[in-house]
Amino acid sequence: MPFTTTKSAFWAGVRDGAPFILVAGPFALLFGVLATEAGLNIFEVMSFSVVVIAGAAQFTALQLMQDEAPTIIVLLSALAVNLRVAMYSAALTPYLGRARLWQRVFVAYLLVDQSYALSHARFESDAAMSVPQRVGYYFGTCLLVMIVWFGMSYVGAAIGTALPVSIPLDFALPIAFLSMVAPMMRTLPHLIAATVAVVVALLAVNVPYSLGLILAGMAGMMAGAQAELWLKTQPMIAPGDTPGDEGDGGVT
Amino acid sequence: MIDQITLWIVIFGLGLGSFLLRFTFLGFVGDRPLPAWLVRHLRYTAVAILPALVAPLVVYSGEGGSTDPTRVAAALVTLGAGMWTRNVLAAIGAGALTLFALVYLLG
Numbered sequence: 001m002p003f004t005t006t007k008s009a010f011w012a013g014v015r016d017g018a019p020f021i022l023v024a025g026p027f028a029l030l031f032g033v034l035a036t037e038a039g040l041n042i043f044e045v046m047s048f049s050v051v052v053i054a055g056a057a058q059f060t061a062l063q064l065m066q067d068e069a070p071t072i073i074v075l076l077s078a079l080a081v082n083l084r085v086a087m088y089s090a091a092l093t094p095y096l097g098r099a100r101l102w103q104r105v106f107v108a109y110l111l112v113d114q115s116y117a118l119s120h121a122r123f124e125s126d127a128a129m130s131v132p133q134r135v136g137y138y139f140g141t142c143l144l145v146m147i148v149w150f151g152m153s154y155v156g157a158a159i160g161t162a163l164p165v166s167i168p169l170d171f172a173l174p175i176a177f178l179s180m181v182a183p184m185m186r187t188l189p190h191l192i193a194a195t196v197a198v199v200v201a202l203l204a205v206n207v208p209y210s211l212g213l214i215l216a217g218m219a220g221m222m223a224g225a226q227a228e229l230w231l232k233t234q235p236m237i238a239p240g241d242t243p244g245d246e247g248d249g250g251v252t
Numbered sequence: 253m254i255d256q257i258t259l260w261i262v263i264f265g266l267g268l269g270s271f272l273l274r275f276t277f278l279g280f281v282g283d284r285p286l287p288a289w290l291v292r293h294l295r296y297t298a299v300a301i302l303p304a305l306v307a308p309l310v311v312y313s314g315e316g317g318s319t320d321p322t323r324v325a326a327a328l329v330t331l332g333a334g335m336w337t338r339n340v341l342a343a344i345g346a347g348a349l350t351l352f353a354l355v356y357l358l359g
Contacts (some may be wrong), residue, residue, distance in 0.1 A: 023340055044263070056298070060305060061262050065254045074262050077305070079269045083297040089277040090286055096278060100324045108275035118289055127305035168355055171323050174309045175330050175351070179343035181302040182334020193296040194303040201304035202311060220300025225292040 003126075009133040013118070013140020020114040027055045028149045030176055034059070034155020037169060038066055042157045049153035052148075053112060056180060057082040059173055071212035076127040077213050088116035095123040099135050107135070110142040188231060193224025322358060326351035 028049065030193040035058075036046045043179045052058055061078040088111055096107055123127075135172055163169070185191050197220025204212030310327040314320035330347030337343065 026341065026344065039253075040259070048263050051263055054266075054270055056302060057266060057270065060301075061266055063305065063309075065258060065262060071258050071261055071265075074258075075265045075269065077301070078262075078266050079273065079322060081301050081305075082270050082273060082299060083294055085270065086273040086276060087291065087294050089274050090281070093277045093281065104278045105275065106292060108271060108278050111274040112347040156356055168351055169307075171313070172348075174306045174313075174323070174327055175347040177302050177306045177338045178327055178330040179347065180335050181299060181306075182331050182343055183340060184299050185335050186338075190296065190299045193300045196300040197304040198307040201307045202268055205308045205312070213301070216304035216307075217297065217301040220304060221293045221296045224296030224300065225289070228292055228295075247358055 002138075003129065003133050006130075006132045006136040009129070010140040013122075013137040014143050015140075016118050016122070016143035017114065017144050020118075020145050022113075024055075024145045024148055025148045025152045026105050027176065028152035029063075029156040030172055031055065031058055032153045032158070033160040034156075034162065034169065034172060035062055036157045036160025038062055040157075042154065045153060045157040046150070049150060053110070053149065056177070057184035059176060063173060064213075065208060073210045073214070075094065075211070077217075080214070085111050085116075088113075088120075091120055092116065092123075094205070095119075095134055096131070096138065097133050103135050107138060110139070110146065112142075112145070114145060115141045187226045187228075189227040192227040193220040196220045196223035298352040322351065325354060 003012065031049065032045050035048065036042075040048070048058055048135055057078040060081045061074050064077055089108065092107070092111075096104065096208040099107065115138060119138045120135070123129060129137070171232055181194070185194060197216045199218035201217040204215050206212075207215065274342030306327070310324055311319055313323040326347050329350040330343050333346035334340065
């Protein structure tokens, strides 16, 4: 259905984004709790969530800082986890590249899995949308998720130290990561990339400065890319999915 | 305990780095296409880095770097439920439930 105004596009985005608060909320809560357990105060937790807005990258940084990895490794690893947002940015540029500069600055700041996934799907299917309508729709998809992201980070930080010690919180992070990554395993190359990365990570666990993680990540990416190329030359097998198609998570 | 200076370097470094990752194409590159080989590698960053980070935490989860069967079981259930249902919350629920049940039963 074509939009008549920028305002109606914005509210359509709000409606479409609403279900994603169920995904973003628990991750924000968990980040608040784990960061507080790691010794961060509420101001530090909130700064982290407001400045970075990237669940998986924030969890990665938190884990590596607790492991006392060198700062540069913390940054490189967390940014590697977040590399996919560069693909999202590239994928949205044909639709939003002509928006005003200040709007593009905010589009970039708020670019997460679900704002990308919803907006890209809508822009692709509705060619008649004007650039202001696209911008309106995009910001609409962000509204509730960001409120929930910041709000639940705060709640998590507030209750963090009040949780009973008997809860095995040490393993909350592996479970959170596995739950994010499992639904992404939709093609054989994805599975191969993950398997190679796991094997290298286990072999390289004693490599100094936590460099094993970077090595394992690179090995996994190369394995996935090679597997995709190889499968493309084989008939009857589905090729890899489209760039950035992992966008069905929350603020991950 | 995390060092204060490290923490703030990481918060602002990660914030700035993430913003540049998000802004580069929208802001500077325009709609010129990316080289195919780069897109092909970028597609697998998340599915490579996240499992690589988790694997040692799962395999060496016991005391002094041993393997804790409870945590391995919880990890496998999370992964299986996530791949089967394609639902993040279902995976978390299944994994957490397994962990709580095993910790309680094996005490």
